[in-house]
Amino acid sequence: MRNDNNNQSDYGTRNNDNDFSHKPTRDKIDLPGTEPRVFKILLLGGTGTGKSTIINTMTNYFLDGTLDEPKIVIPSKYYKVTEKGIVEILQIFYMDNQAFCTNPEIWKDDESERHTVQFHWDKSIKTIGNLLKEITKLSATSTQAFENMRDFRNKIKSEIVKVTQDIANIQKVQDALDAAQKALQKTGDQKKSFANYTKTESIKLKKIVRVDYHSTVCTLHLTKDIVCHEGCGLSEVTVSGTDHFLSCYCMGSNQLCKECGCGPKSHFHDKVKLVEETKTMNKVLEDMKAQYDNANQQHQKYSSDANNYQSSLANLQAAANAKYEYIHKLCLDLSKICSRFNFVDELHANIESMRQDARTIQNINLRKNAEMEIQRLEKLANDLSLKRGRTFK
Ligand SMILES: [Zn+2]
Ligand SMILES: [Zn+2]
Ligand SMILES: [Zn+2]
Structure with a gap:
């Protein structure tokens, strides 16, 4: 002690x-x-x-x-x-x-x-x-019981906040999707306008071919695909450097060849003729092709973007819908453990805030969907509060 x-x-x-x-x-x-x-x-x-x-x-x-x-x-x-x-x-x-x-x-x-x-x-x-x-x-x-009630009330409010954030995100993704779809349309049009970057051209090609008769040709100009007199009527000679060709049909009055412009001495006979071949060629317009490729690349990118936005939009919407359902479930559960809970008074501010947010949604379908969900929630709050046996304005 x-x-x-x-x-x-x-x-x-x-x-x-x-x-x-x-x-x-x-x-x-x-x-x-x-x-x-x-x-x-x-x-x-x-x-x-x-x-x-x-x-x-x-x-x-x-x-x-x-x-x-x-x-x-x-x-x-x-x-x-x-x-x-x-x-x-x-x-x-x-x-x-x-x-x-x-x-x-x-x-x-x-x-x-x-x-x-x-x-x-x-x-x-x-x-x-x-x-x-x-x-x-x-x-x-x-x-x-009080703790449970408070938990439910807090959960409901927090879910409402989350669903509001979801709607804001949905709006953002929807904006991005709209932009991607616009760009997709534009790049699609560009693709179309640059699609004809190949051009078909027909070219006439001259070609010397062997034949079994003789023609008058020129030493200087045969290689330039010129046949001075095909099927010459003069008797065939095997030499050149003579005036033999003065009498050839190809010679003009000035004693110069009408076809190649040379004198008779440079001409000789050979078993050839000139043929013309028409060739069609696909010509690529490089500048246009570059623009087409660029448009095509962007078009594919926007297409994939649009798909991604579309699917994340669907996911977000599904998540938001699930939250709406969860809020309804929480409200119903809360009304079971606390029959006198005043849903109208408690949720009024939240519902008003959701309604304000919904008004700013640009996309008509999204806005209608959000407004419909808000009405559903408001109706639930009213119904649950009316069960309490009191009237509200
Ligand atoms: Zn001739
Ligand atoms: Zn000639
Ligand atoms: Zn010549």
């Missing part, structure tokens, strides 16, 4: 000048095996039913208040006469508030009065002990 030297208890120290004082008998709640816990207690009751009295008595219970030094955390009027009726109203618990609203001088030196007050005081303290025992048994279940 460390305090052997100290014979005076705290209580004695405080009250050693008062003959009537005695150590209060605290029925300390003894709950073996119970871990210390924190209890949040909501005290409900009309005026005069004893809320302050319970709190004041509890304060004295835990903080060792006495009749001579009552601890009053919620003050009443000091001079106010005790309303005796309170005890009868509080039928379950006995609680006396006389000690908190009467001048302690009244019982300080009056043994009979003090005896009465002391009796009620002890009884109130004992009641708090019993009350606390009951609370430790009951509170775990009684607050769970």
Whole structure:
């Protein structure tokens, strides 16, 4: 015992000048095996039913208040006469508030009065002990419902926020999709306009071929695909450098060849003729082709973009729809555990905010869809609130 030297208890120290004082008998709640816990207690009751009295008595219970030094955390009027009726109203618990609203001088030196007050005081303290025992048994279940309700309410609000974000994202993707589709159309048109980058050209090709008759040709000009007189009527000669060809049909009056412009000495006979071949060629217009390729590349990119946007749009819409359904389910579940939950008042601001957002949606289908979902949610909130048996405007 460390305090052997100290014979005076705290209580004695405080009250050693008062003959009537005695150590209060605290029925300390003894709950073996119970871990210390924190209890949040909501005290409900009309005026005069004893809320302050319970709190004041509890304060004295835990903080060792006495009749001579009552601890009053919620003050009443000091001079106010005790309303005796309170005890009868509080039928379950006995609680006396006389000690908190009467001048302690009244019982300080009056043994009979003090005896009465002391009796009620002890009884109130004992009641708090019993009350606390009951609370430790009951509170775990009684607050769970409130927690559940709050969880549901928070979930509903958070889902509404999420679905609002979904709608904003859907709008963004829809914008991107619209842009991609526009670009797709444009690059498609460009592709069409540059599609004829190949041009067909027909070229006449001259060619010397062997034949079985002789023609007059020129030494200087045969290689340039010129036959001066095909099928020459002169007798065939095997030499050149003579005037033999002066009489050839190809010679003009100036003694120069009409075909090649040379004199007779450069001409000779050979078994050849000139043929012309028409060749068709596909000519690629490189500049146009480059533009076509560019348009084609962009067209493919926009096409793939548009497909991606389309599918993510579908996913986002499905996710948003799932959230709408989840919100409905949460509302219905909440209405089951809390039949008096005021959905209209609670969700009014959220629904209004959703409606504001929906107005800014450019795409008509998206806007209609969002507005329809908002109406559904509003109707659900109305229906659930009407079940409560009250009317709303
Ligand atoms: Zn000739
Ligand atoms: Zn000639
Ligand atoms: Zn010639």
